[in-house]
Every structure is written in structure tokens, then in C-alpha cells.
Amino acid sequence: MYLAIDIGGTYTKYGYYQSNGICLQKNMIPTVKTNKETFYHTLKTLITKEVEGIAVSMPGLIDSQRGYIHAITLLPYFNETDFCQEFSSLTHLPVTLQNDAKCAALGEMWKGSLKNVDNGFMIVLGSGIGGTYILHEKIVESKHYKIGEIGSFLIPTSNGYSNFGKEYNAVKLIHDLSDILKCPDDGQIVFQQLTSSHQAMQYFEHYCLQIATMIYNLDYLLDLDIVTIGGGISQQPFLIQTIQKQFHDLRKQYKEDDHEPVIKACQFQNEANLLGALYHFHTKKGG
Numbered sequence: 001m002y003l004a005i006d007i008g009g010t011y012t013k014y015g016y017y018q019s020n021g022i023c024l025q026k027n028m029i030p031t032v033k034t035n036k037e038t039f040y041h042t043l044k045t046l047i048t049k050e051v052e053g054i055a056v057s058m059p060g061l062i063d064s065q066r067g068y069i070h071a072i073t074l075l076p077y078f079n080e081t082d083f084c085q086e087f088s089s090l091t092h093l094p095v096t097l098q099n100d101a102k103c104a105a106l107g108e109m110w111k112g113s114l115k116n117v118d119n120g121f122m123i124v125l126g127s128g129i130g131g132t133y134i135l136h137e138k139i140v141e142s143k144h145y146k147i148g149e150i151g152s153f154l155i156p157t158s159n160g161y162s163n164f165g166k167e168y169n170a171v172k173l174i175h176d177l178s179d180i181l182k183c184p185d186d187g188q189i190v191f192q193q194l195t196s197s198h199q200a201m202q203y204f205e206h207y208c209l210q211i212a213t214m215i216y217n218l219d220y221l222l223d224l225d226i227v228t229i230g231g232g233i234s235q236q237p238f239l240i241q242t243i244q245k246q247f248h249d250l251r252k253q254y255k256e257d258d259h260e261p262v263i264k265a266c267q268f269q270n271e272a273n274l275l276g277a278l279y280h281f282h283t284k285k286g287g
Contacts, residue, residue, distance in 0.1 A: 001050040002281060005043060006057040006100060006273040007031060009074055009127025009171060014046055015274045019282065021111060026274070036077045040090055053094040054087070055281035057103035057273040059128060061145045064280065067097040070145065074127070098280040101130025101148065102139055104230045104266065106276030109134065112267030113228045121224050122266065123150065123211070125231040129165035133222060150214060168210050170233040177203060191236050205242060212246035216254075219261050230266040240265045 001024065006013040008031060015026030029046075032039040047054070060072030067084025088095040098106070105122040108114040114122065117134055124130040129151035133140040140147055151165025166172075170187075178185040180200045181193050194200055215227050233239055244263050251260055266272050 001048075002053050002055060002278055003046060003048075003051045004055045004057070004274040004277045004281075005046070006103070006270075006277065007059070007075070008100075009059075012043075013270060013274060015271070016048070016051070017274070017278050019278075021275055021278060023271070023274075026271070031074075033075060036081075039075070039077075040087060043087070044091060047091060047093070051093065053281055053285060054091065054096075055274075055277035056083070056087075056095065056097045057100045057277040058083075058097060059100045059130065061149075062097060062099045063145060064096075064098045064102070064141075064284075067095065069097070094281075094285050096277070096281040096284045098277060099130070099132075099145070100124065100126075100273050101132045101230075103274075103276030103280060104130070104272040105132035105134060105139055106279045107268055107272035107274070108228060108230070108266050108276075109137070109139075110275060110279045112272060112275075113264060114226070114266075117226055119222070119224055120226040120228065120261075121148075121215075121218055121222060122228045122230055123214070125170040125211075125229065125233050127171045128169050150218070153214075164210075164214065168207060170231055173204075173207050174233070187233060187236070191238060194238070205246070208239065208242040209246045211243050212250055215243070215247055215261070215263060216250050223259075224261040226262045226264070228264055228266045230269065230272055232270045234265040235269045237265075 002017050004015050004017055011028040012031045013028045016024045032042050059074050061070040069078045069081045069083050072078050083097050084095045101124045104124050120134045122132045131148040131150040133148045153164040154161045155164050174187045174190050175185055177190045177200050181197055183189050183193055
């Protein structure tokens with residue numbers, strides 16, 4: 001049995017998996033943001049005697065071959081950390097680490113919407129925005145671990161410039177919509193009430209237009225066959241439908257060719273990160 005862990009901006013999701021990807025049990029705990037020691041201690045409490053290895057998914061610039069974190073905005077105490085070596089020495093178990101967006105793509109490539117895809121891109125909407133480029137059925141890596149990191153793209157704002165992921169992540173979307181709707185900051189409630197407010201719908205459509213514009217530009221850069229949308233918010237069909245509509249509207253107005261990529265939700269939503277972390281573990285460690 002293997003323990004797969006996905007570190008998120010609010011929650012840390014984990015699951016106990018068989019080697020074939022069958023989940024035996026999964027749950028979540030609040031993400032520890034105080035210090036490294038408490039973080040490690042909290043994860044150690046998830047280990048049972050049946051666990052043979054630990055597969056971790058985490059945002060940031062990560063050398064997945066070494067299991068080394070170069071930079072992570074979410075947990076800055078892990079900047080320049082040999083994560084796998086440290087955690088393995090504490091647990092006496094093999095540990096692997098991969099970027100969360102790449103894990104999501106790996107999970108979908110293994111069992112979901114990106115299986116057998118030759119040329120595609122996965123966008124993960126969460127507390128930030130992650131991206132992964134797939135070419136010839138493999139994730140494209142780069143020397144400095146930055147390829148696909150569309151959340152770091154600079155975009156103009158009224159105050160100068162900001163990052164795409166900071167301005168258009170899913171957590172901010174739900175928070176801002178809940179303020180407009182004057183309802184709890186909860187995605188399910190927000191989407192239930194969304195169409196009741198003209199102001200909320202305008203804000204939501206603007207958000208989807210920004211995601212669609214990014215997809216439009218990525219297609220002309222990479223000539224994509226498919227773009228999948230991941231993250232918990234991807235389970236909302238209205239989000240995917242609105243992004244698709246905004247993309248088609250852009251194509252009608254600006255297209256220069258007849259090809260356009262398919263846009264769809266990923267199959268495993270939040271679980272894709274856990275599945276991908278497990279798949280990465282097996283490619284690194286075997287088993």
C-alpha cells in the first residue's frame with residue numbers, strides 16, 4: 001500500500017492506494033504553513049504500518065529527479081530544500097516528489113482525459129494556476145523547471161503588473177463571487193446562486209474570458225489538440241461550458257485557421273494529483 005499526498009493552499013489531501021491506482025481510503029487535513037518541523041510531523045501521523053512508500057505532490061519549482069524544492073511561494077520555509085532526502089530519513093520509507101500540476105497531468109495521462117494524447121495542455125485552477133505541456137504522450141520538462149508555469153505569466157492590471165495565477169486562481173474567484181452574492185465562501189453555494197445576480201455573472205464571464213484567452217494564446221504557441229481543466233472547480237459543468245463559449249467567441253472573431261483544440265474537464269478532478277503522484281512514484285521507484 002502507498003500513501004499519496006497532495007499539498008494544497010488550504011488543505012492537504014491524502015489517500016492510501018494500491019499500486020494499480022485503486023484508492024482504499026482518502027481524506028484531507030489543513031495544510032501546515034507554520035514551519036518545516038510541524039509540517040513533517042503532521043505528515044508522519046498519516047503513515048500506517050502497511051505503507052511501503054510515499055508519493056508527494058506539491059506546487060513550486062521542483063526537480064522531480066532529485067526530489068528537491070527550488071522555490072515554493074505557498075510554503076517559503078521549503079525554498080532550496082532536499083525534500084525527499086529529509087522526509088525519507090524521518091520516515092525510513094522511499095519518498096518521491098513532483099510538481100502538483102504535473103502530477104495532475106500524470107494522473108490524467110495514466111487513467112483519464114489525457115490518456116494517449118499526443119499534444120495537449122493541462123490547466124489546474126486552485127489556490128494558484130498550474131500548467132503542464134504534453135508532447136508525444138510525455139510531459140515536457142525544462143532545465144529550470146519553469147515550462148508550463150502559466151500562473152507566473154505577467155499580466156497588466158490597474159496597478160501595474162501582476163501574475164496570472166494571483167489574479168485568476170479559483171480560490172480568489174469563489175471568494176470574490178461570494179462577496180458579490182453575499183453568501184458563504186463555498187464553491188457549491190456560489191455556483192448554486194451564481195445566475196441570480198447580473199453583477200456576479202459579469203464577473204464570472206470576465207474570469208472565464210481570461211482563461212479562454214490564455215488557451216487561445218497557448219494554442220497558437222503550441223498547436224494543441226486538447227486542453228483539460230483540472231482542480232476542484234473543474235467539477236462545475238457551468239465553468240467548463242462558459243470557458244468553451246468564450247473560447248469559441250474568440251475564435252469567431254480572431255481565428256486565422258480552422259483547427260481548434262478540444263476543451264474539457266479532467267476526469268479525476270482533485271484526485272488526479274494523488275493518482276499522478278502515485279504514478280510518478282512507480283516510474284521512479286518501481287513497484
